[in-house]
Amino acid sequence: MNLLTADNISKAFTGRRLLDEASFYLQEGEKVGIIGINGTGKSTLLKIMAGLVEPDFGEVITANHVVMRYLPQSPVFQPEVSVLQSVLEAAAGKQDTIIAGEKSQDSHAVNEKIWSMESKAKSLLLELGITDFEQKTGELSGGQRKRLALAAILLVPCDILLLDEPTNHIDHEMADWLENYLKKWKGSLVMVTHDRYFLDSVSNRIVEIDKGHIYSYDTNYSGFLERKTLREENGLAGERKRQSILRKEMEWIKRGARARSTKQKARIERFETLRDRETPTEDKKLELSSISTRMGRTTVELDHVSKAYGNRVLVKDFSYIFLKQDRIGFIGKNGSGKTTLMKIIEGRLKPDSGEVIVGQTIKIGYYSQEIEEEENAGIAYMDPSMRVIDYIKNTAEYVRTNEGLVSASAMLERFLFPPEEQYGLIGKLSGGEKRRLNLLRVLMEAPNVLILDEPTNDLDIVTLSILEDYLDAYDGIVITVSHDRYFLDRIVKRIFAFEGDGVIRQYEGGYTDYVNRKKEEESKEENETVETKNMQNSKKEENQKKGKPRNSAPKLKFSYKEEREYETIEDDIAALEEKADELEQEIVKCATDFVRLNELTKEKEEVDTALLEKMERWEYLEELAAKIKAQNT
Numbered sequence: 001m002n003l004l005t006a007d008n009i010s011k012a013f014t015g016r017r018l019l020d021e022a023s024f025y026l027q028e029g030e031k032v033g034i035i036g037i038n039g040t041g042k043s044t045l046l047k048i049m050a051g052l053v054e055p056d057f058g059e060v061i062t063a064n065h066v067v068m069r070y071l072p073q074s075p076v077f078q079p080e081v082s083v084l085q086s087v088l089e090a091a092a093g094k095q096d097t098i099i100a101g102e103k104s105q106d107s108h109a110v111n112e113k114i115w116s117m118e119s120k121a122k123s124l125l126l127e128l129g130i131t132d133f134e135q136k137t138g139e140l141s142g143g144q145r146k147r148l149a150l151a152a153i154l155l156v157p158c159d160i161l162l163l164d165e166p167t168n169h170i171d172h173e174m175a176d177w178l179e180n181y182l183k184k185w186k187g188s189l190v191m192v193t194h195d196r197y198f199l200d201s202v203s204n205r206i207v208e209i210d211k212g213h214i215y216s217y218d219t220n221y222s223g224f225l226e227r228k229t230l231r232e233e234n235g236l237a238g239e240r241k242r243q244s245i246l247r248k249e250m251e252w253i254k255r256g257a258r259a260r261s262t263k264q265k266a267r268i269e270r271f272e273t274l275r276d277r278e279t280p281t282e283d284k285k286l287e288l289s290s291i292s293t294r295m296g297r298t299t300v301e302l303d304h305v306s307k308a309y310g311n312r313v314l315v316k317d318f319s320y321i322f323l324k325q326d327r328i329g330f331i332g333k334n335g336s337g338k339t340t341l342m343k344i345i346e347g348r349l350k351p352d353s354g355e356v357i358v359g360q361t362i363k364i365g366y367y368s369q370e371i372e373e374e375e376n377a378g379i380a381y382m383d384p385s386m387r388v389i390d391y392i393k394n395t396a397e398y399v400r401t402n403e404g405l406v407s408a409s410a411m412l413e414r415f416l417f418p419p420e421e422q423y424g425l426i427g428k429l430s431g432g433e434k435r436r437l438n439l440l441r442v443l444m445e446a447p448n449v450l451i452l453d454e455p456t457n458d459l460d461i462v463t464l465s466i467l468e469d470y471l472d473a474y475d476g477i478v479i480t481v482s483h484d485r486y487f488l489d490r491i492v493k494r495i496f497a498f499e500g501d502g503v504i505r506q507y508e509g510g511y512t513d514y515v516n517r518k519k520e521e522e523s524k525e526e527n528e529t530v531e532t533k534n535m536q537n538s539k540k541e542e543n544q545k546k547g548k549p550r551n552s553a554p555k556l557k558f559s560y561k562e563e564r565e566y567e568t569i570e571d572d573i574a575a576l577e578e579k580a581d582e583l584e585q586e587i588v589k590c591a592t593d594f595v596r597l598n599e600l601t602k603e604k605e606e607v608d609t610a611l612l613e614k615m616e617r618w619e620y621l622e623e624l625a626a627k628i629k630a631q632n633t
Contacts, residue, residue, distance in 0.1 A: 001028040003066055003160060003188055004049060009058035011044055014428045018044050020212030021058070026160065031182070031189040033203035033221065037416065038432025038460045040209045042192045043073060046162050049190065066159045073164040073192075073431065073458075075149035079138025083130060083148060086137050087121050090152035117155055119598055124151045128174060129333070142369075143169040143334035150178065163191040167198055168457045171333045171483055172511075194461050196221055196486040295324060295448040298359030299477060300345060305354035306502065307340055314340050315351070316502025322449070326477045329488045329511070332498025338481040339369060341504075342453050345479065365447030367439055369454040369481075382434060384427030388417060391426060391437065395444045408444070415440045416463070432458045439467070448476040456484035485511045557628060566621045573618060576611040583607060 006024040010017070018041030026032065034042050047053040048060060050070040062068075077086045122133060128147040137148065146169045153161065161182075167175045175198060182189060182202045193199055199206075199221040206217045206224035217224045300322045307315040314337025322328065330338045343349040344356060346366045358364070382391065392408040399406055412422050415436060429437065435458045442450070450471075456464055468490050471478055482488055488495070488511035495507040495514045507514045558566065583604040590596045 001063065002026070003028055003063050005061045006045070006049060006055075007058055007061065009045075009048060009055045009060070011041065011048065011053070011055050013044070014424075017212050019055070019209070019214075022209070022212060022214040023058075024049075024207065024214055024216075026188055026190060028188060029186070030205055031203050032191070032205045032207055033199045034190065034192045034207045034209065035199070035221075035224075035461055036209035037462050038436060038458070039430045041212075042209055043164050043430070045209065046070070046164050046190065046192060050162050067157075068160040068162055069153040069156065069158040070162040071149055071153050071164055071166060073168065075145050077137040077145060077148065079136060081137055082134050083125070083137060083140070084118070084121060084133035087125065087148055087152045087155065088117055090149070091117055091121065091155040121151065121155055124155060127177065141169075141335050143171065143174075146170050147174060154181070159187055161185075161187060161189045161191075163189070163193070165192055165194070165458065167193055167195045167483065169334070169454070169483075172331060172485065173333065175483060175485070194456055194459060194464060195484060196461065295476065296359050296361035298357070298362075299324060300359070300362060300364075300449060301355075301357040302345070303355045303357065305341075305344060305351045305356065307337065307344060307349070307351050308502070313502035315344070315504065317354070318502075318504050319354075320496075320506075322477050322479070324477065325475070326479075327471075327491055327493040328477075328479050328496065329492035329494070330479070330481045330496050330498070330504075331483075331488070331511070331514070336498035336500070337502070338498060339453055342366070342451050342479070342481060346451055362449055363445070363447045364449045364451060365442040365445050366451045367442045367453060367455055369457065382426050382438065384425065386426050387423050388412065388426060388429070388437060389422040392441060392444060395441050396446075399444050399446060411440060411444065432460055432463075435459055436463055439463075443470075450474070450476060450478050450480075452478065452480040452482070454481055454483070456482055456487050558624070562621060562624070565617070566625065569614065569618050569621060573611065573614050576607060576614060580604065580607050580611060 002025060004024075004026040006022070008021045008023055009019050010021055011019045016039075018039075022045075024045065034045065036042050044053060047070075048055050050068060051060070052070070077090075081089070125131075125133065125148075128151055130144060130147060130151070137145065140148065146166075150166065150170075153163075166178060170178070175195065179198055179201055189202070191203075201220075203220050204218070206219060206221060208215045208217070208224070208228065215228075217227050219227065302318055302320050305315055305318045306313070318341070330341065332338050340349065344351050346364050347356070347358070348366075389409060389412060392412060395408075397408055399408075399411060409419065409422060413419065417433075417437070426434065426437070439455070439459070455467065459467070464484075464487065468487070471491055478491065480487075480492065490510075492510055493508075495509065495511065496504050497507060497514065499505050507517055509517075583600055587597065587600050587604065590600060
């Protein structure tokens with residue numbers, strides 16, 4: 001069944017045509033991944049589907065009674081509202097920035113809907129790692145706000161999920177949880193993401209936006225790579241054939257075509273049509289020779305570094321000497337202290353104790369997680385009124401590469417900013433284009449130590465692939481914080497994991513190596529625990545038998561406490577059963593009072609647990625009484 005169709009959609013922003021008579025359809029059960037270079041219109045297409053942006057031409061048609069839920073790239077919540085209230089209001093449709101696709105409701109209906117979802121919302125928030133329901137949303141990190149928005153859209157059933165960069169800013173555990181959730185989810189899904197492992201695992205169709213057109217591939221990301229290569233090769237082969245025909249026809253024209261003949265006129269018209277046909281163009285590639293400054297003997301050394309905020313310890317007694325050409329990845333949950341440590345290494349923050357030693361020849365390039373929007377941020381500040389080329393020229397007019405001196409304009413072109421866009425304003429760039437521009441600025445500084453804090457957020461897959469190739473040839477130290485599992489496997493040779501209370505532990509290899517090592521350790525600990533218990537039991541049995549004749553058995557009897565308990569336990573069980581029945585009746589009566597219903601349900605669970613424990617205890621005492629009786633007869 002076709003749930004949604006975008007028919008011949010066209011959309012332009014600030015003179016740039018993002019979509020040019022492009023069409024898209026979504027079938028029931030499809031899980032579609034949308035990919036393309038930053039600025040090609042991926043997020044715009046999602047917003048058009050969600051009804052948040054109107055196309056210049058074309059129309060969007062949805063099936064009857066279809067409900068859509070939309071996750072924006074940067075969720076917005078009221079900073080003074082609590083976590084739980086924000087999720088409930090967003091799920092009930094009171095925050096249009098989070099939810100799209102549902103009709104507006106009167107306030108009474110919305111309030112009823114909010115209360116009915118409270119218990120489910122708490123459960124979902126706990127699964128997403130958010131435990132303080134009364135915390136103000138203004139105190140949350142970017143990753144926590146993303147998880148809040150995810151809880152809001154997953155809380156209410158829907159037919160279509162529209163997700164814009166769902167894995168941005170969330171840690172590995174949450175990315176794994178979301179991946180498994182969406183793989184099992186029965187509805188239809190359209191998502192924009194750069195996470196290649198996530199895309200490969202969840203999607204069953206890939207849609208590529210390229211030069212205003214949409215290309216669809218009924219496969220996951222791995223299959224898409226193969227099919228796109230084939231499409232481009234076929235296009236180039238067709239172009240070679242066209243050029244061959246054109247050369248022959250041009251020779252015929254030069255010999256002097258007799259235009260009076262009807263047949264000759266038709267041949268000339270065919271030549272002109274063939275000549276004027278749009279030619280396939282090869283994708284521009286982000287190409288950059290390795291740029292770095294010479295490095296001396298002393299690099300960067302962390303000597304017993306510690307950092308805490310109040311009672312919360314982020315880094316505890318951490319030491320490491322970075323070696324030349326090190327490829328180091330730092331991982332951990334959101335808020336564990338990864339960015340704090342990066343700022344300590346770069347010198348923006350001072351440690352509470354310990355020392356950071358930086359060699360005299362070391363030049364650090366810091367690619368921050370967030371685009372700086374404050375003027376006091378220094379060179380990282382991106383003034384929206386500044387021209388793109390001026391932003392780069394402020395760093396360097398020319399940069400020395402293996403190919404010699406390269407101008408700022410040429411470097412911009414290699415970073416997919418053609419000459420006609422270089423004199424545009426930064427404020428007109430998409431989020432991903434700003435990130436790409438900021439990355440170029442950092443590399444133009446020619447650092448010999450690169451600190452990349454979440455470099456994969458908002459960058460398209462093409463840019464990521466070329467960045468990875470660049471880092472392969474980079475003659476310096478790479479230190480990265482990333483939640484992108486593919487990027488870590490591709491780049492790093494050593495992992496440092498934040499494991500709580502400021503403890504940072506070292507693992508060799510990439511992310512997959514780290515995961516496998518953790519599984520091995522957990523399995524080993526589990527086996528050791530079982531083995532220890534078995535040894536303890538064996539030793540206990542041995543001690544019980546030691547010094548006793550084989551035919552002698554210990555004399556069984558009730559302790560004073562057990563005897564009193566045996567006398568009253570049946571009455572206790574009867575009282576608990578009666579209490580459980582009373583609570584069951586009250587729960588039926590309070591079916592519409594959700595606050596009271598939650599209280600009664602919790603109390604019923606406690607009574608049921610106590611009843612189960614009493615029953616197990618009664619069975620033990622009955623068995624012991626029977627053995628005592630048999631012993632005495």
